[in-house]
Amino acid sequence: MLECALPDEPVEIFPGQFVEVLVKDSVNTFLRRPFSVHDVDKKKNSIHFFIKIVGDGSAKLSTLIAGDFLNVMYPLGKGFTISEKKKVLLVGGGCGMAPLLYLARTLKEKNNEVTILLGGRTEGDILEERYFEDFGKVYFTTETGCLGEKGFVTDHSILKSNNAFDRIYTCGPEPMMKAVAKYAKQHKIDCEVSLENTMACGIGACLCCVTETKEGNKCVCTEGPVFNINELSWQI
Numbered sequence: 001m002l003e004c005a006l007p008d009e010p011v012e013i014f015p016g017q018f019v020e021v022l023v024k025d026s027v028n029t030f031l032r033r034p035f036s037v038h039d040v041d042k043k044k045n046s047i048h049f050f051i052k053i054v055g056d057g058s059a060k061l062s063t064l065i066a067g068d069f070l071n072v073m074y075p076l077g078k079g080f081t082i083s084e085k086k087k088v089l090l091v092g093g094g095c096g097m098a099p100l101l102y103l104a105r106t107l108k109e110k111n112n113e114v115t116i117l118l119g120g121r122t123e124g125d126i127l128e129e130r131y132f133e134d135f136g137k138v139y140f141t142t143e144t145g146c147l148g149e150k151g152f153v154t155d156h157s158i159l160k161s162n163n164a165f166d167r168i169y170t171c172g173p174e175p176m177m178k179a180v181a182k183y184a185k186q187h188k189i190d191c192e193v194s195l196e197n198t199m200a201c202g203i204g205a206c207l208c209c210v211t212e213t214k215e216g217n218k219c220v221c222t223e224g225p226v227f228n229i230n231e232l233s234w235q236i
C-alpha cells in the first residue's frame with residue numbers, strides 16, 4: 001500500500017474515484033497508470049493506493065520512500081452512490097477490493113449495516129482483510145477452500161440466507177462482477193459495479209477505456225468507473 005500526502009488545500013474525494021500516476025524512470029511505462037483510491041486519511045490529508053507489482057511501472061512505484069515526490073492527477077471519474085442507514089453488501093475479487101475499503105469506511109460513517117465478501121483463487125489472493133474488519137462483517141470464499149467457504153463469491157451461503165440487502169457494490173474480474181450483477185437482478189437489488197478497463201489518460205481523450213452501455217459507448221474514465229448494472233449492455 002502506498003500513501004501519498006496531498007497538497008495543503010484539501011480536495012473532496014469520493015469512494016470509487018481513481019488517480020492517474022506518472023511513473024518516472026521507467027523505460028517501459030510511457031503513459032500514466034490508473035489506481036483506485038484505496039483509502040483517504042482526512043486528518044493527515046493523504047490518500048492510499050493499493051499497488052500489486054505486475055510490471056516495470058508498479059515495480060518502480062514499490063521502491064518509493066518517504067520524501068519522494070509523485071506526479072498524480074486526482075480525483076478522477078465518478079464514484080459510488082452512498083447509501084444511508086441501509087443494509088449493504090460489498091463484494092471484491094482479488095485486487096478488486098482496492099476501491100472498496102474507502103467505500104466501506106464511508107458507508108459505515110453514514111450508519112449503514114455493512115457486510116463485506118472477499119473472494120480469490122487462494123488465501124494469498126485475499127488482501128487487506130484486517131482493515132475491512134473495522135467497518136463491517138467480513139466473509140471469504142476461495143476456489144481451493146483454504147480460507148472461508150469453497151467456491152466463487154456467488155456461491156457463498158450469505159447470498160443463500162435470508163439477508164435482504166438494499167444495495168450491492170462490487171469490483172473485481174468482469175466474470176465475477178457479471179455473476180454478482182445477475183444475482184442482484186434476480187433478487188431485485190440495486191447494484192453498482194466499478195469497471196477495470198484500461199485507462200491511459202483519465203480524461204476521456206484516448207478512448208481506450210470505452211464500454212458499451214444502453215445509451216451508447218461511454219468512457220469509463222469520465223462516465224465511470226462506477227456504473228449501475230442497469231446502465232450496462234451486459235448479457236446476464
